[in-house]
Amino acid sequence: MSQQYASEQDLLAAVTARLQAHGVDPNIAAAVSGGVAEAETERRAEPVLPGDTALNVRLGGFVIRDDDLPFLDALSAVATAVAASTATAGVASPLLIAALTSVAKLCWNVWRKGIMLNATQVLAIGLLRAHGPLELAKLTDLARQKQPDIDLATMKAALRSLSELELNDGRIVALATVDASDTWRAHAI
Numbered sequence: 001m002s003q004q005y006a007s008e009q010d011l012l013a014a015v016t017a018r019l020q021a022h023g024v025d026p027n028i029a030a031a032v033s034g035g036v037a038e039a040e041t042e043r044r045a046e047p048v049l050p051g052d053t054a055l056n057v058r059l060g061g062f063v064i065r066d067d068d069l070p071f072l073d074a075l076s077a078v079a080t081a082v083a084a085s086t087a088t089a090g091v092a093s094p095l096l097i098a099a100l101t102s103v104a105k106l107c108w109n110v111w112r113k114g115i116m117l118n119a120t121q122v123l124a125i126g127l128l129r130a131h132g133p134l135e136l137a138k139l140t141d142l143a144r145q146k147q148p149d150i151d152l153a154t155m156k157a158a159l160r161s162l163s164e165l166e167l168n169d170g171r172i173v174a175l176a177t178v179d180a181s182d183t184w185r186a187h188a189i
Contacts, residue, residue, distance in 0.1 A: 035104025114168030
């Protein structure tokens with residue numbers, strides 16, 4: 001089952017309402033919703049090439065599938081964790097809002113291109129996008145604010161899995177890479 005919305009604004013309102021129902025701060029919910037709406041608008045603007053979709057058709061409105069709901073819930077939890085890790089004393093700064101919008105857009109694009117990210121992967125990408133390049137130990141410490149039981153090995157495995165992902169069109173992309181100094185970076189696709 002899915003919910004169809006006539007406009008981007010209707011989609012934005014539905015996603016915001018879903019996030020706020022889970023107690024997400026209105027500013028954070030608006031940032032995440034904005035990222036989802038931007039990603040969906042860009043995706044809809046891409047040309048449909050033969051073979052890209054099963055029937056080579058698209059629905060006329062904006063759609064949230066039932067499969068998307070748990071992902072939106074995970075995204076809201078990550079957004080809350082990212083906001084908490086920036087220690088803005090309860091005030092959502094413009095930089096935080098921009099980072100959360102960017103994270104939501106990136107994750108939604110990846111999700112809609114056929115990659116099922118787990119909560120640890122989404123958290124890692126979110127923290128890297130919000131804080132910039134980080135060493136594994138620092139990233140793991142930040143992640144523990146949301147997932148207290150996460151360890152270095154789990155985070156490293158999540159990051160390594162993000163360094164080589166196959167999209168539903170067969171392309172291989174890297175959402176995270178490590179440099180010679182063991183610093184991890186997030187990348188858009």
